[in-house]
Structure formats: structure tokens, C-alpha cells
Amino acid sequence: MEKAITIDGKTVAFKATAGTIRQYRARFGRDLLMDFQKLQKETNAEQTLTAETLTVFENLAFTMAKQADPGIPDTPDEWLDGFEMFSIYQVLPELVSLWVASQAPTVTQKKEQPQQIGR
Numbered sequence: 326m327e328k329a330i331t332i333d334g335k336t337v338a339f340k341a342t343a344g345t346i347r348q349y350r351a352r353f354g355r356d357l358l359m360d361f362q363k364l365q366k367e368t369n370a371e372q373t374l375t376a377e378t379l380t381v382f383e384n385l386a387f388t389m390a391k392q393a394d395p396g397i398p399d400t401p402d403e404w405l406d407g408f409e410m411f412s413i414y415q416v417l418p419e420l421v422s423l424w425v426a427s428q429a430p431t432v433t434q435k436k437e438q439p440q441q442i443g444r
Contacts, residue, residue: 326427327393330419333408338393339386339420341427349388357385361424368417382413386420 327340349357360381367378374382387401398404 326423328419328423330416332416333411335408337390339389339423340393341389341423342392345388345392345424345427348392349384352388353384355381355384357388361385364417365421368421374413379413382417382420385424386416389420389423 326342327338329336329338331337346357349355349360364378364381364385367374383401383405387404390397390404398407
């Protein structure tokens with residue numbers, strides 16, 4: 326799934342696929358699913374985000390942006406330097422909705438028919 330989000334007046338493409346988890350792990354050596362749970366928990370509690378949570382957000386955003394556009398800079402620091410200040414609270418819900426939508430099943434399971442015995 327892909328989504329364009331306006332950040333600091335720039336349209337930025339983001340992409341979430343099955344490969345997002347693997348790319349995140351390869352680049353940052355962390356489990357995206359565990360990090361995402363912490364990120365959601367902290368933002369849902371409406372508490373001040375910790376430095377670790379901000380890093381998770383930045384790494385997730387970078388990974389999704391890099392998937393959508395391999396031509397962006399090769400590190401989160403270089404990529405983030407391309408923006409002035411922006412609110413994480415405006416961008417994060419958009420990324421969360423993209424991630425959640427990408428996790429939804431795309432195939433409808435058929436209801437299994439009981440096997441008939443005999444005949």
C-alpha cells in the first residue's frame with residue numbers, strides 16, 4: 326500500500342508492504358512489530374513521547390519513505406535534514422493508518438465445508 330503525506334509543504338510518498346518488517350530489521354536491527362506496539366501504546370496514552378519512541382517514529386517513517394522512493398537519502402538523518410520542523414502528531418496518525426491498512430488480509434477465506442463420510 327502507498328500513501329502520499331504532506332510534510333513541511335512537501336508531498337512525501339510512503340509505502341508499507343510485507344518487506345517493511347524485513348527492511349526495518351536489516352537497517353536498524355530491531356523488531357518493527359514490537360517497536361510499533363510501543364509507539365502505539367505511548368501515543369494512545371497521550372503522554373509525552375520518549376526519545377526512544379521518537380526514534381522509532383523516525384526510523385519507521387524513513388523505512389516507508391525509502392520503500393516508496395529509493396532515491397531519497399540513505400540515512401534517516403540525511404532524510405530528516407530535508408525538512409524544517411514538523412509535528413509528529415500530524416504525520417504519525419497517517420503512517421499508523423497506512424501500516425494498519427497494509428496488515429489487513431487481502432484474501433477472503435472460504436468457509437470450509439465439512440467432509441461427508443460414506444456414500
